[in-house]
Amino acid sequence: MTEPLIELKGISKAFGKNQVLDNVDLQIYKGEAIGIIGPSGTGKSTILRIIAGLLQPDAGQIYIQGQKRDGLIEDGADTVGIGMVFQQAALFDSLTVDENVGFSLYQNSKLERSRIRQLVNEKLDMVGLPGIGHLYPSELSGGMRKRVSFARAIMSNPDHPADNPEVLLYDEPTAGLDPIASTVIEDLIRSLQSIQDVCSTYCIVTHQESTIRRTADRLVFLYQGKVQWQGKVSEIDHTDDPLIRQFMSGSINGPIQVVG
Template identity: 80%
Template sequence: MNEPLIELKGVSKSFGSNKVLDRLDLKIYRGEALGIIGPSGTGKSTILRLIAGLTNVDEGEIYVQGVRRQGLIEDTKDDPVGIGMVFQQAALFDSLTVEENIGFLLYQHSQLSPERIRQLVNKKLEMVGLPGIGNLYPAELSGGMRKRVSFARAIMSNPDAPKEGAEVLLYDEPTAGLDPIASTVIEDLIRDLQSMQGVCSTYAIVTHQESTIRRTADRIIFLYQGKVQWQGSVSEIDTTDHPYMKQFMSGNIDGPIQVAG
């Protein structure tokens, strides 16, 4: 492969006395769909927040297209690659309409007219399969619809500043709490967005759901005790003899992974 689009080198992160990442090395390449899996509390979501620039590393370095990032995302105005994040709980503003949620940053930080922003919002809603709901509020939507609205917000960009658009999307448990049918809709949407021109060609996804792992990822890394313990293609999940992966995918309580309390 070529130079990684995003690279974490020797990254450590602790919260109090809990060290969740321990000199972690990780590479994400342009055009790939990376799945990050592992037991709860092992730092999977923390990796996404570090990549997004929402949290600082304690030790180590993060590179975006070969350029070392210094500080948080608000301190770094010249990241060579736009990065968007879809949070587990959708994180919509309850007091704003769908249109206002999706267009929030453009309303606040662009010179675009309200009409132009509405047009852009409607286009993004069509991309995620929710045309015509811009006037609704989050409380009027199902869980799956709220997730799709959060996708639309993550891919929203300013046509006058195309470099600010998200080339990389980070999904944190996008199918958590959804029924199997709603999960399938989200999984299909994740793949569809990757194939759409001018949206995002690269993503990393944190998930526990087996269907989401198999349907949205090409390469898998297994995280445990702050390090990548296994990595391989989705097709290798069923054939690997690695004890961590075998125990995790089977749900067996007996094995090297320690079961909490």
């Protein structure tokens, strides 16, 4: 089998006495669209942050194209660029859209500002938001802010193509959006996957059924800190696994413990 782009082996993470991840194995292959699902508080966002190199696991190893990662992302460059879209967009309110999207290039590259603005405009076009670089986040709708965060995540540096994102991590990208805005975001996630020289591989955390069905090809179900089930999206309607059946039906009766 082809070597995975990213592989987690025996990853564990606790916050105080709360064991969030417990000996988790996960492989992400080039061109995959993986959905990580499960009840709230089961470590889905935590695993994204560990993959991104923003959070250190307590135990286990992370391999990027077969090379073991030591430390966090600032401790050494990965062989694969990884971009992350945060749940609340995480834009800087005091900066314009242009400054948000081009932030890493403005801060860390030697490119002329005019060239950075050109690259920003290209990315805004890709997410369907041309001509809004002068606006501030407060002037945008929730769906527009999400798309701006997508543009920032796929920003590339032509002088250092090795640093350009090859894998995107989406943390609840449709949370808080109405059904129509959610559909726009879901379509955008799929369309970005098909654009040449933009990330063809992504991992998405979501609770929304439409997002699960429309953006993922393979699903990983997390519960009580462990991977309890994996399979294709097409299998969720036919599996006899009681965890999946309860989760997808929203029933309060079943092996998933209802808090409160």
